[in-house]
Amino acid sequence: MVTDLSWKAFDNVDLSSSYLWTCPLHWDRRKRILLHNTPSTKLIPWAFVIFVLLFGYLCLSSVLLLGLALFGKISLSLIQTLVCVFLTILAGFVGIVEIATLLVMGHAAVGYNYCIKLERELLAGNSLQMVQVYLCIEEGSGGAKIETDITKYGESKNINFKKAPCEKTIILTPRKLKTIEFIFGKCCSTSVTGATTNKQYGGSIKNGEHKTTQALQQNFTKTVGHRRRVLHLQKRDRNSGKAIFSWEIYLLTENPKEIKMFLEISQEISRLAGVGSIWACFGPLNSQGLCGRTGGRPLPPGKLDILGLILNAFVALFSIYPCFSTPFALYSEYDPLILWRNVFLPPNSQTSFLFELAFHFLRWLLLFPSMLQICRLFPILVLGSTVGCLLIRNCITAFDKTPFRIGQGHHAISAMLRNYLKLEIILQLYYQMSSTCVSTLMGVGLMLEVVVNFATLKMTHVIPMPLYLVCPSLAVLIPAIIHLLLPMAVDIHGKTGQVIKKWKRHAVISLDKKYLTRRLRSTRPLRFSAGLFGFNFYNIVRNTKATYYGAIIYYSITALLSVKVIKV
Known part of the structure; x- marks a missing residue:
């Protein structure tokens, strides 16, 4: 399955290449879609890197050096010959793939984005997934702000997810508790999917009453069905006239109208209770009661996402690789420009300091952008292929169910x-x-x-x-x-x-x-x-x-x- 770490690897690819020039294919981490750029003036820097640096400097110059060495015009060592062969294959492969992405990747990007959408629809439609909402009110204003911009699958785009501090509850007076009881009774009696028994929900919210989550969940499933809410109230102090009030709300719904209505009523509860913030967490139910980011799937408890870690490590490796490989290549004198200099200039020729400085700066200027373009392509190819196969496998798994x-x-x-x-x-x-x-x-x-x-x-x-x-x-x-x-x-x-x-x-x-x-x-x-x-x-x-x-x-x-x- 496509987990949060897998999508995070895609986001890291876009983040690591955000300072580069515009390329034909890139990942939009905000919209989480694959974008394809048609030929335009924005691609002029990319075209210069591909045709001048990759094809001209690395590939063509290496081929010419190999040809001259083959006909006995120049002498190359075994290491220099292997480096020229490697640069020819690498630069030619990257250049051909980049041109192919420009010419034929438009339809593929559309299909890829629609595959993401189809996978979500199939997984949402074939398995009725219980969504857990932890809602805890606490005094002060240090909590996260709740937005009501809800997506189709019941996850909010603008919620700052944090672990709900359910042990930090607020002490409510019986008057405020009665007001909240009325609001929750109104919430259950005005559900979008149909009428419910107000007695079943509103009557159960009383000061001093305690029910376990398991009992409420069983009663909820038997009497109401799969599209209602469960309220779990806890009383901490039985002797005083005040009640320590906390609750857990379970939603078995994917209707955005119901979730939006619940959030609006929750904000009203916060106002009546006189508190400054509401902590909330939306996501698929797991043992910790925590949620994942929109677009990913939670892992079973105790299971490590090996694939996600490998993909993120792969992206990080190729992000920093140009910063290390370029100085190493320049220091070892394995770039084509230094080989051409040895052809045209005698080994012991005397040159000025300015000439040496300009020459080495030109070597860096020709090699570093080429390495950036090469190291940008491979993470997109590997991640696109891996996540694409995972999306298709998820769709097939949904068909299997x-x-x-x-x-x-x-x-x-x-x-x-x-x-x-x-x-x-x-x-x-x-x-x-x-x-x-x-x-x-x-x-x-x-x-x-x-x-x-x-x-x-x-x-x-x-x-x-x-x-x-x-x-x-x-x-x-x-x-x-x-x-x-x-x-x-x-x-x-x-x-x-x-x-x-x-x-x-x-x-x-x-x-x-x-x-x-x-x-x-x-x-x-x-x-x-x-x-x-x-x-x-x-x-x-x-x-x-x-x-x-x-x-x-x-x-x-x-x-x-x-x-x-x-x-x-």
Whole structure:
């Protein structure tokens, strides 16, 4: 499931790249949507970085150096040759992907945003989720301000969420308590969804009465149903004439009108009680009674969000990577400009201080923006692919929980299959982009993994130590990314196949068996494909993962046994 940490990683990507130039694809952390910028004057700095720095400086100049070394015009060491090959592949890959996002990512962004919306609708519609509201009134004005801007799913956009200090209750006089009792009775008798018994709720709010949350919840579920409120009152002092007043309110509703009405009445309670603030927390019910941020899903108690932590660490790593890799490359003299200087100038040539200062500043000016653009692209690709697969898996999980609707008639069947058709259309919207990215990422990942495995195991005595440390880190990072993305893409095909089989088994109890059987016969499992320019090479199915892992191991062993490295 897509948790709060996963969305936080997306927000961190936008935050870390907010100081950069405008790019074709970026994440809006305020609206939480993926935005695509069409060609305009805002993209001129981006075009300069892509075509001049990446393609011209890094890629083309490295190719020219390799060509001159191939024909014997210049002499390059093994390290310089490997650096030129690496820069050519990296800059060419990033430039091609950036141009592809500009040209074909418009429909994919629309499909991605609609997938976010569809996932929320399916999870909200298929499972009746109990939403817990902690409301505690305390004296003073240090609490959080409650806004009444409520979203469709019963979560507020403008509430400053804090842990409700329910142990800090206010002492109310019987007169104020009676006034609050009347307001809550009015709240329950004027519910939006229909009439309720005022006696059931208003009569239970009396000074000195105590009921447990479990008893009220059972009584609430049996007598009223799934769209009413539960009030839990506690009395702390039985001897004095004053009562310590606190309550817990459980909402089994997703109607924004009901929640908005409740907030308005809560503000009225705060005014009558003579207090300055109300503490509130909205969100799905869990053991702590706390909520999550809008758009995420809470984890079970005691479970650690490993995926969210990995994604946030991945974003943080690539955010600070240009600040360390650029000085290292300049100090080690592995950039193309210093190699061209060694070609045109003798090694022992005398130059002025101003020339050296301007030359090194030009090296930094050409390399640092290129590294920023490269390190900006990879987090968006990894996060977009990961969260997109998680959203699709959540939609499939919602489909898996709907077989009971099959026996409800033609209307329920049409609604269920219509949602499945929506998901098919979403995948078709970014089919061209997804197939190209899948084939490119799997191909580049295979080649890079074989190269870094070979360099890690057989070139320890050839590559200098600062540069050698890059190879083991990439040898671990690339399989981690593959193991993160590939199983999720494979599961989409397997789970949709299981869902369709389950629907076919439940079709025998349907009221419209012939219609459902005909529709299910034409329904196909969802899957990703790898291809280029509209031509599919292969589909991402269950045996793809084993075949891909086997190819990495096979070519790595072949390279290790075939190539003999001699220490220079």
